[in-house]
Amino acid sequence: MKNFCGTILISGRTNVGKSTLFNKLIGNKLSIVSNRKNTTTKYILGVNNNINYQSIFIDTPGFNNKHYKYNKLKIFDKNLYIDIIILIIDRNIWKKEDSKISKIANKNKIPIILLINKIDKIKNKNILLPFLKKKFKKYNFSEIIPISSKKNIYSEKVKKIIEAKLPCRKHIFKKDFITYNTKEFIVSEIFREKFMYNLRDEIPYNINIKVQFIKKIFHEKLYIKLFIIPKNVRYKKIIIGKNGNIIKKCCFKAKKDLEKIFNKKIHINIIIKSI
Numbered sequence: 001m002k003n004f005c006g007t008i009l010i011s012g013r014t015n016v017g018k019s020t021l022f023n024k025l026i027g028n029k030l031s032i033v034s035n036r037k038n039t040t041t042k043y044i045l046g047v048n049n050n051i052n053y054q055s056i057f058i059d060t061p062g063f064n065n066k067h068y069k070y071n072k073l074k075i076f077d078k079n080l081y082i083d084i085i086i087l088i089i090d091r092n093i094w095k096k097e098d099s100k101i102s103k104i105a106n107k108n109k110i111p112i113i114l115l116i117n118k119i120d121k122i123k124n125k126n127i128l129l130p131f132l133k134k135k136f137k138k139y140n141f142s143e144i145i146p147i148s149s150k151k152n153i154y155s156e157k158v159k160k161i162i163e164a165k166l167p168c169r170k171h172i173f174k175k176d177f178i179t180y181n182t183k184e185f186i187v188s189e190i191f192r193e194k195f196m197y198n199l200r201d202e203i204p205y206n207i208n209i210k211v212q213f214i215k216k217i218f219h220e221k222l223y224i225k226l227f228i229i230p231k232n233v234r235y236k237k238i239i240i241g242k243n244g245n246i247i248k249k250c251c252f253k254a255k256k257d258l259e260k261i262f263n264k265k266i267h268i269n270i271i272i273k274s275i
C-alpha cells in the first residue's frame with residue numbers, strides 16, 4: 001500500500017477562522033479560538049492520520065511576511081517542506097495581505113487552496129461567482145472552496161481535497177502522534193482562551209500562566225497546579241471577579257475542554273499571585 005504525506009500551512013489574516021479550521025481538520029482542540037486579534041501567537045503543529053494518509057497541519061499567527069518567504073519551514077527539530085498552502089479569507093473580503101500570500105505561493109510553485117470562510121454570513125450569494133472567477137484567474141488557485149468552519153459546512157470536503165493532493169511519501173510521524181505541544185503548553189493555552197472570552201480587552205495579554213506540574217493520579221485522573229501571574233497588581237481582583245465568579249467560570253470551562261483533550265478527569269489547583 002502506498003503512503004501519502006505532506007505539510008499544509010494554514011495561512012491568512014488575523015481572525016479569519018484559521019484555528020477553528022485547524023482544530024476541525026485535526027479532530028482535536030490543539031489551537032485556541034477567540035474573536036480577538038493575536039490569539040494564536042506561535043506555530044501550532046497537528047497531525048491527522050487516516051489509514052495511508054498523513055496530513056501535517058501548521059496553524060500560524062496572523063499574516064507576517066517572513067513566515068512565507070521560503071518553501072521550507074523549520075519547525076521544532078524537523079525540516080518540513082510546505083506542500084500545500086491554505087489561504088483563508090473572511091467572506092469575500094480581500095486585502096493586500098491575501099495578495100502577498102498568494103504571490104509567494106505562486107512564486108514558489110506551492111499549490112494554494114483558497115477557502116472562503118463564513119459563507120453563511122453572506123446574504124447575497126450572487127456576488128460570489130464573479131469574485132471567485134477574478135481571483136482564480138489572477139492567482140492560479142488549485143481549488144476555491146466556500147466553507148463555514150464553525151458550522152462545519154464543507155470541512156470534510158476540504159480534508160478529502162487535501163488528501164488527494166498529498167505527495168506519495170513515507171510518513172514522518174508515528175500513527176498515534178498528534179502534536180509536539182506539551183501538556184503544560186496545552187493547559188496554559190486553554191486557560192488563556194477562557195480569559196480572552198471573559199475579561200476586558202487588555203487584561204488577557206497581561207497575564208502570565210505558568211503550569212507548575214501535571215501529575216497523574218492513578219490512571220483516571222490528572223492533578224494540575226498552575227499559577228496565574230498578572231503583570232499589574234490591580235488586575236488580580238478583575239481576574240477573580242465578584243465572589244470569584246470570573247475565575248470559577250474560566251476554571252469550569254477550561255476543565256471541560258481539558259477532560260476532552262486528555263480523556264481523563266481533571267483536578268485543577270489555581271494560585272493567583274502578583275509579580
